[in-house]
Amino acid sequence: MQVPVIDLQQQFLSLRDELVAAVTAVLDSGRYALGPAVERFEREFAAAAGAEDCIAVESGTAALILALLAHGIGPGDEVITVSQTFIATAEAISWAGAKPVFADIDPRTHTMDPAALPGLLSSRTRAVIPVHLYGQPAEMDAIAQFAREHGLAVIQDAAQAHGALYRGKPLGALGSTVCYSFYPTKNLGSCGEGGAIATSDPEIAAACRALRDHGQAVKNRHDRIGLNARMQGVQGAVLSVKLPHLERWTEQRRQVAAWYDELLADSGVETPYRAPTGRHVFHLYVVRSPRRDALRAHLAERGVGTAIHYPVPIHRQPCYEELGMGEGSLPETERACREVLSLPMYPELTREAVEYVAEAVRSFPS
Numbered sequence: 001m002q003v004p005v006i007d008l009q010q011q012f013l014s015l016r017d018e019l020v021a022a023v024t025a026v027l028d029s030g031r032y033a034l035g036p037a038v039e040r041f042e043r044e045f046a047a048a049a050g051a052e053d054c055i056a057v058e059s060g061t062a063a064l065i066l067a068l069l070a071h072g073i074g075p076g077d078e079v080i081t082v083s084q085t086f087i088a089t090a091e092a093i094s095w096a097g098a099k100p101v102f103a104d105i106d107p108r109t110h111t112m113d114p115a116a117l118p119g120l121l122s123s124r125t126r127a128v129i130p131v132h133l134y135g136q137p138a139e140m141d142a143i144a145q146f147a148r149e150h151g152l153a154v155i156q157d158a159a160q161a162h163g164a165l166y167r168g169k170p171l172g173a174l175g176s177t178v179c180y181s182f183y184p185t186k187n188l189g190s191c192g193e194g195g196a197i198a199t200s201d202p203e204i205a206a207a208c209r210a211l212r213d214h215g216q217a218v219k220n221r222h223d224r225i226g227l228n229a230r231m232q233g234v235q236g237a238v239l240s241v242k243l244p245h246l247e248r249w250t251e252q253r254r255q256v257a258a259w260y261d262e263l264l265a266d267s268g269v270e271t272p273y274r275a276p277t278g279r280h281v282f283h284l285y286v287v288r289s290p291r292r293d294a295l296r297a298h299l300a301e302r303g304v305g306t307a308i309h310y311p312v313p314i315h316r317q318p319c320y321e322e323l324g325m326g327e328g329s330l331p332e333t334e335r336a337c338r339e340v341l342s343l344p345m346y347p348e349l350t351r352e353a354v355e356y357v358a359e360a361v362r363s364f365p366s
């Protein structure tokens with residue numbers, strides 16, 4: 001048996017006719033950049049995210065940059081985030097002109113450790129970006145309370161967490177700005193690139209809307225320096241076809257995770273912890289092993305695809321050398337990066353395939 005780490009083809013084939021029809025309608029309409037298909041998706045996705053408004057953009061990275069700019073963050077400012085995340089979280093802070101400051105993670109949840117925040121605060125701190133890594137919501141109560149006490153903005157990086165809930169509420173209902181990605185492998189993926197900002201703050205929404213279109217709120221009047229970050233019409237149409245299926249796909253991911261939990265109990269690898277405050281949507285199913293690289297090779301020999309999210313923490317990347325954060329500066333983040341392994345995860349994964357993967361893990365001599 002061969003089990004790939006991800007399979008996008010099955011989902012595409014299950015919706016092929018609808019997707020082709022929706023894309024064709026946009027091509028026929030001639031509304032290729034933004035347009036009615038994108039506006040419709042914005043209304044639908046705002047409701048799904050639990051927010052008043054949604055601004056569709058060209059990528060998750062653009063969503064983060066625009067959200068930071070809309071909150072007035074720029075040169076001289078510091079933004080606290082995590083180092084165990086995709087590089088885009090930190091890149092966005094840098095492109096906004098600010099400096100990323102990295103908090104260590106809670107090793108159980110792989111999300112921002114709220115206890116690390118007070119030690120990172122400076123007179124320049126303006127915002128906090130928690131990342132709902134792997135689909136597990138960060139500890140938003142403690143993070144939001146810290147932000148409130150110190151007058152900081154909160155921008156959630158939900159690129160891996162479509163459909164996640166925190167204390168029973170969608171992330172857009174928590175009172176802060178939320179950024180999503182629709183990169184093809186995400187829980188809700190376009191057929192190309194896409195992203196969105198969900199917010200219930202009309203000023204933030206208006207700023208993001210203007211910024212994605214060269215800073216124009218009114219045609220030919222450029223109030224601020226923006227950029228071109230508009231979503232393509234075709235992607236809006238694709239996402240509207242897919243959105244009604246998100247809840248079912250999320251339940252399927254959670255079922256796959258439950259099977260793994262059951263079949264990997266006492267297998268020698270550490271299975272994912274689920275925080276009681278959140279609904280984990282399992283963008284990834286990530287186990288930990290101190291012998292991760294040997295386990296990965298063992299699985300590859302048995303036809304099981306795996307991936308590492310992420311092998312090198314951001315503070316140890318060459319592009320952030322100037323921050324001067326040496327080995328050992330974020331111990332839990334660094335240990336996680338050495339131990340994490342993402343097993344195959346996608347909604348269409350069968351019980352049989354999960355059993356095969358689990359058996360391959362169990363046959364690894366621990």
Ligand SMILES: *Cc1c(COP(=O)(O)O)cnc(C)c1O
Nearest residue numbers: 059060061086088089159181183
């Ligand atoms: C994918 C991802 C992004 C960036 O999204 P793009 O659409 O690829 O630009 C940002 N943050 C996290 C945590 C991601 O997983």
